[in-house]
Amino acid sequence: MSLFWRLFLLNTAVLIAGAALLLWGPATVSTPFFVTEALILAAGLAAMLLVNAVLLGAGLAPLRRLARAMRAIDPLRPGSRPEVTGSGEVADLIRTFNTMLDRLEAERATSSAVALSAQEAERHRIAQELHDEVGQTLTAVLLELKRVADDSPDSVATALHHVQEITRGSLEEIRRIARRLRPGVLEELGLVSALKALTTEVLPHSGLTARCHVDNDLPDLGGAVELVLYRVAQEGLTNTVRHARATRLDLSLLRGPTAVELYVRDNGRGIGDAAEGAGIRGMRERALLIGAELTLGPRPGGGTEVRLHVPTATKAPAHV
Structure with missing residues (x-):
């Protein structure tokens, strides 16, 4: 009726x-x-x-x-x-x-997978161009500056050496950006080494005391899941460096009976009532693609905790 x-x-x-x-x-x-x-x-x-x-x-x-x-x-x-x-x-x-x-x-889920796949491909292309084009150009500039400095008077050579150091610093910064865009260490050495390298990379630029712990008996997660774990960890570390005003950061990847869990914890000021930005929304989108659950909030004792719960039985799209 x-x-x-x-x-x-x-x-x-x-x-x-x-x-x-x-x-x-x-x-x-x-x-x-x-x-x-x-x-x-x-x-x-x-x-x-x-x-x-x-x-x-x-x-x-x-x-x-x-x-x-x-x-x-x-x-x-x-x-x-x-x-x-x-x-x-x-x-x-x-x-x-x-x-x-x-x-x-x-x-x-389907459209997000396509969009994120295209995003990863674009990151790969930009990183390749930075490495092959800009990096090689700056390397050639360094060599030319050295040649000119060797044939110049001391007063000019000193100024050229200073320019060399600036150029060398720019080259290292471009290489660092390229590594963030395309995690080559993830492809070549695996997730454990990539997370440790990511944590180590934070130290010289932020003044944070960072610690990374990864269980040794992780299951075979697959390339798509490992990429999501890496990107979520990367975004969590970036947010801590930029916004948390923290002095300590802990990154952990732990194995459970039916899942693996990624934690990014800091002792900063917390998120408070701040609205979620594009970075956090991107983490949630990536978590959805592999059937994972992302939670973000205050941690006991102050600071922020990012937790990604990934069921080990999840089959992720191959093209993430």
Whole structure:
């Protein structure tokens, strides 16, 4: 039965019951009416309205619950579904909404995988160009500066040596940027070495005391999962360096019975009420691709904790 007919029949039943009470009840209405008759009519009307409100509230309660669930849905935290309650059109509406969420989450996962794959390919291309083009050009400049400095008077050679040091520093910075864009150590030496190198790279630039602990008996995670773990760790470290004002940072990758867990912890000022930026949203997008769960919040004793829970049975898209 449709919602319209249920509400219509409920209202009809209430009005018929009220009319029956007036017809067969002991109360009568005369003209002009008496105060007692007016009070009886008012009480009857109030009773009908109350019963009508209770019945309508019970009939529409599933719709209110659905509205609250729709407002609470977060696309970056999938899996939450409103419970199918009620009957008829209300239950059909909730089931349709859940089906729509399933379809949207599947489409979002597919499109995110394609977008992140394209992003990784672009990072690889830019890193390659920085290494091959800019890096080689600066290397040639360094060699030419050395040749000119060797044939110049001491006063000029001193200035040229200073320019050499500036150029050499720029070359190292470009190589560092290229390594961040394309984690070659991840491809060549594996996840453990890549995470340790990432932690070591933080030290000269931030003044942080960084520690990295990785379990030795990690399962075979696959290239896509390892890349997500590396990128989440990289973004967590970057956020700590840029925003946390921390003095200590701990990065851990631990093996559990059914999952591996990545932790990035610091003793900084915490995230407070700050809105999530593009970096955190990117971490959540990557976590969704491999069926992982990302949580970010304050840690006991102060600071921030980033936790990525990756079920070991997860099969990640090969093209992440």
